[in-house]
Amino acid sequence: MSNEPSSPSPLPGADEFLRKLGIDSHDSDFTRLRDQVKRAIDLNLDLNAAAPSHWEDPYIEKFVTPNSSVIDLGCGNGQLLALLAKTRHAVVQGVENDEEAVLQCIERGVPVYHDRIVKALHTMNDKAYDFAVLENTLQTLVYPYDVLTEMLRVAKTVIVSFPNFAHWTIRMAFSIGGRMPVTSALPYSWYNTPNIHLCSITDFQDWMSKAKVEMVDAYVYVEGKVVPFQTEGHHHNITAEQALFILRSQE
Amino acid sequence: MASETDNTKCADSPKNAEITHKYDPPESSTSVGWTHACQVTLANEANPFVTENGEILAPLVVEYETYGELAPDRSNVILIAHALSGDAHVAGWDADALQTGRTWRLTRPGWWDDIVGPDKPMDTKKYFFVCANIIGSCYGTTGPESINPATGKPYGLDFPIVTVGDWVKMEAMLLDYLGIETLYAIVGGSLGGQQALEFSLAYPDRVKKCIILASGPKLPAQGLGFNAVARYCIQNDPQFHGGNYYGTGENPQSGLAAARMLAHITYLSGKGMDTKFGRRWQEDIKTRRKSFGIEFAVESYLNHQGSSFVKRFDADSYLYIIRAMDYYDAAASWGDGDLVKACSRFKAQVMIVTFSSDWLYPPEECKPLVTALMRNKIPVTYVKVESSYGHDAFLVEVDKVGRLLRAFLHSQEPDDSAVQPTKEK
Numbered sequence: 001m002s003n004e005p006s007s008p009s010p011l012p013g014a015d016e017f018l019r020k021l022g023i024d025s026h027d028s029d030f031t032r033l034r035d036q037v038k039r040a041i042d043l044n045l046d047l048n049a050a051a052p053s054h055w056e057d058p059y060i061e062k063f064v065t066p067n068s069s070v071i072d073l074g075c076g077n078g079q080l081l082a083l084l085a086k087t088r089h090a091v092v093q094g095v096e097n098d099e100e101a102v103l104q105c106i107e108r109g110v111p112v113y114h115d116r117i118v119k120a121l122h123t124m125n126d127k128a129y130d131f132a133v134l135e136n137t138l139q140t141l142v143y144p145y146d147v148l149t150e151m152l153r154v155a156k157t158v159i160v161s162f163p164n165f166a167h168w169t170i171r172m173a174f175s176i177g178g179r180m181p182v183t184s185a186l187p188y189s190w191y192n193t194p195n196i197h198l199c200s201i202t203d204f205q206d207w208m209s210k211a212k213v214e215m216v217d218a219y220v221y222v223e224g225k226v227v228p229f230q231t232e233g234h235h236h237n238i239t240a241e242q243a244l245f246i247l248r249s250q251e
Numbered sequence: 252m253a254s255e256t257d258n259t260k261c262a263d264s265p266k267n268a269e270i271t272h273k274y275d276p277p278e279s280s281t282s283v284g285w286t287h288a289c290q291v292t293l294a295n296e297a298n299p300f301v302t303e304n305g306e307i308l309a310p311l312v313v314e315y316e317t318y319g320e321l322a323p324d325r326s327n328v329i330l331i332a333h334a335l336s337g338d339a340h341v342a343g344w345d346a347d348a349l350q351t352g353r354t355w356r357l358t359r360p361g362w363w364d365d366i367v368g369p370d371k372p373m374d375t376k377k378y379f380f381v382c383a384n385i386i387g388s389c390y391g392t393t394g395p396e397s398i399n400p401a402t403g404k405p406y407g408l409d410f411p412i413v414t415v416g417d418w419v420k421m422e423a424m425l426l427d428y429l430g431i432e433t434l435y436a437i438v439g440g441s442l443g444g445q446q447a448l449e450f451s452l453a454y455p456d457r458v459k460k461c462i463i464l465a466s467g468p469k470l471p472a473q474g475l476g477f478n479a480v481a482r483y484c485i486q487n488d489p490q491f492h493g494g495n496y497y498g499t500g501e502n503p504q505s506g507l508a509a510a511r512m513l514a515h516i517t518y519l520s521g522k523g524m525d526t527k528f529g530r531r532w533q534e535d536i537k538t539r540r541k542s543f544g545i546e547f548a549v550e551s552y553l554n555h556q557g558s559s560f561v562k563r564f565d566a567d568s569y570l571y572i573i574r575a576m577d578y579y580d581a582a583a584s585w586g587d588g589d590l591v592k593a594c595s596r597f598k599a600q601v602m603i604v605t606f607s608s609d610w611l612y613p614p615e616e617c618k619p620l621v622t623a624l625m626r627n628k629i630p631v632t633y634v635k636v637e638s639s640y641g642h643d644a645f646l647v648e649v650d651k652v653g654r655l656l657r658a659f660l661h662s663q664e665p666d667d668s669a670v671q672p673t674k675e676k
Contacts, residue, residue, distance in 0.1 A: 069628060091628065091630060092630060093625065093630050093631070099634075099636075099637070102634055103654060103655065103658060105632075106602070106632055106634075106655065106658040106659050106662060107658040107661075107662055108662065109662035111600070111630030111631055111632045112632050112633075112634075113621065113625070113631060113632075113633045114633055114634045114635050115633070115635070123618070123621070123622040123625065124622075124625065124626070125626050128625070128626070128628070
C-alpha cells in the first residue's frame with residue numbers, strides 16, 4: 001500500500017469485503033483470508049512479501065526440454081537464458097531493449113538482440129523456436145496483443161508470466177482506498193510505472209479462449225508459495241500475486 | 252523487467268563535442284610501445300595469387316603487424332581487419348616511421364590504440380593480435396603503386412580489381428604462414444566489418460567469434476552514390492593521367508582531397524557536425540568575411556582532412572578499395588542473392604554493433620544480416636549504440652565500444668551447444 005495518509009472514513013469489515021469478492025464463510029479459504037484482510041485493513045499495509053524476481057525460472061527450466069531452442073523476450077540481464085543454456089543445453093536467444101541490460105547479457109555470454117520485442121518478433125520465421133518466454137514483461141508492452149500473437153506464431157510453446165491485477169490487495173487498494181494500487185508486486189506510482197497493460201488471471205484466460213490457446217500447464221505464486229494453478233475449488237484470481245502460463249496453439 | 256518503449260536517452264552531452272585526444276605514449280603501461288611492421292611474400296610467379304575475378308597477382312607482398320604473445324596452443328589469436336584508409340599499424344608507435352617516410356606516424360599511435368593494448372578492451376596480455384594491410388592499399392602490401400613485373404613500372408590501373416573476398420583469402424594465407432589454424436576472433440569496423448563477415452562465411456571453421464562494427468552485408472545505394480562522386484573527383488583531376496601518374500611529379504591530389512572531404516561528411520552525422528562545429532567561424536577569419544576562402548570551422552576541418560589525407564594516401568589505392576566496398580554483397584557471394592542461404596554457412600558466435608546516427612551503414616540496413624543469421628538458428632548478439640558521432644562512432648565511442656568488445660571477447664559461453672547450434676536441414 002502507498003504511504004499516503006489513510007482514509008478518515010471507517011473501513012468496511014473483512015467479512016463483508018470477502019463476501020463481496022464471492023468468498024463466504026463456508027469456503028475453505030475464508031478464515032485465512034479474513035485474518036489477512038483484517039490485518040491489512042488495520043495496518044494499512046501490504047502484507048504480502050513480494051514474489052522474488054525470477055520465481056518462475058525453476059518451473060520454466062523444468063518445462064524446457066533438453067537441446068531445445070528458447071527465445072526470451074525482454075530477457076533483462078540474461079539470467080534465465082544462462083540457466084537454460086547450462087542445465088538444458090538450450091540454444092538461447094535474448095531480446096532486450098535496455099542498453100545496460102544488453103551489456104550484462106553479453107558479459108554472461110547470452111546472445112542478445114537489442115531491439116523492441118515486437119520489432120524483433122516480426123523478423124522471425126514461423127515456429128522458429130521451441131519455446132518463447134515472456135517473463136514478467138507482458139504488462140510493460142505497448143502492444144501486448146501483437147506480442148502474444150507473434151509469440152504463438154514463432155514458437156511451438158509459449159511461456160508467459162505476469163502480475164495478477166485482481167489480487168485482493170489490489171482490489172482493496174482501489175475499491176476501498178480509492179487509489180491506484182501500489183503493492184510489492186507493482187511497486188510504482190501511477191505516474192512513473194512501466195506497467196501500462198495490466199490484466200487479471202481471468203482476463204488472461206479470456207484472451208486464451210479467444211486466441212484458441214491450449215493451456216499446457218500453469219502455476220501461481222500464492223502467499224510465498226508456488227502452487228499449480230487451479231480453476232476449481234480455489235480463488236487464484238483473488239489470492240495469486242503472480243501467474244505463469246505455459247501455452248500452445250490449439251490447431 | 253524490460254520496457255518496450257523506445258530508449259530515448261541521449262548519449263551525448265555538449266562537453267563530449269570536442270574530443271581533445273590524449274595519446275597513450277610508448278612508455279605507458281597500457282601501450283604496446285614501439286612497433287615494427289613485418290612483410291611476407293605470400294604469392295609469387297610460381298605460385299600466384301588468383302583473384303576472385305580470375306586475374307593473376309604475383310608477387311603478393313603483405314605488410315602486417317602483431318601484438319601480444321601467441322599462446323602455446325595458438326588459441327588466443329584475434330585478427331583485426333582495417334577499414335578503407337587504415338593500415339596494419341593498429342596500436343603503438345611505429346619505430347620505423349622515419350625510415351619508411353610515414354612521418355604522420357611520428358605524432359600519433361596506431362589507428363585503434365584506444366582499444367588495443369595491455370589491459371585495454373582488446374587486451375594484448377591475453378590475446379595475440381594480427382592485422383594485415385589489404386591488397387590494393389598503399390601501406391606495404393602490393394597495390395597499384397607496386398611494380399608490375401610485366402612492365403617494370405607501377406601497375407596503376409593495370410592492377411587487378413580486388414574484392415573483400417580476395418582480402419580475406421590473403422588473411423587466411425597469412426594465418427597459414429603464421430601457423431594459425433583457428434581464430435579466437437575476427438574484429439572489424441566498416442570495410443573491416445565486411446572482412447569479418449566475409450572471413451566467417453568463407454572460412455566458417457576457422458573463426459570462433461566474429462565482431463562486426465558499423466558495417467553490413469552490403470553497402471546501401473547512398474554509399475554507392477558517395478563512392479561514385481569520390482571516383483568522379485579523382486578521375487577528373489587533370490593530374491590523374493588515367494591512373495598512371497606515378498613518377499610524373501603530378502598526382503590527383505585535388506581529386507583525392509575532395510573525395511576525402513566528402514567521405515568525412517559521410518563519417519559524421521548532421522547532429523554531430525552541428526555539435527562539433529555549428530556555424531562557427533574560423534577564429535582567424537573574423538575580420539575578413541565574404542570571400543570564397545575557408546571561413547567556417549567545418550570548412551577548415553574538412554580542408555584539413557583532405558589535405559592531410561593526400562600526404563598519406565594514394566589515389567589509385569582509394570579507387571580500388573572503394574570499388575571493393577561497392578562490390579561486396581555477402582548474399583550474392585554465398586547465397587545466390589539470398590542472405591539467409593548465405594548465412595547457413597556461418598558458425599561463429601557473432602556480435603553485430605551498429606550506431607544510431609550512422610548513415611553510411613545505417614542500423615536498419617544491417618538488420619537483414621541479423622535476421623538472416625537468426626533464421627538459420629544462429630544465436631546473434633546485436634547492439635544498436637545510441638551515438639551522434641555517425642559512422643565514426645565505431646572509432647570515437649571508445650568507452651561504449653570498448654565495453655562491448657571486452658564483454659563479448661571475455662565472455663564464456665554458458666554451454667558449448669549454444670556456440671554452434673546443430674542446424675535443422
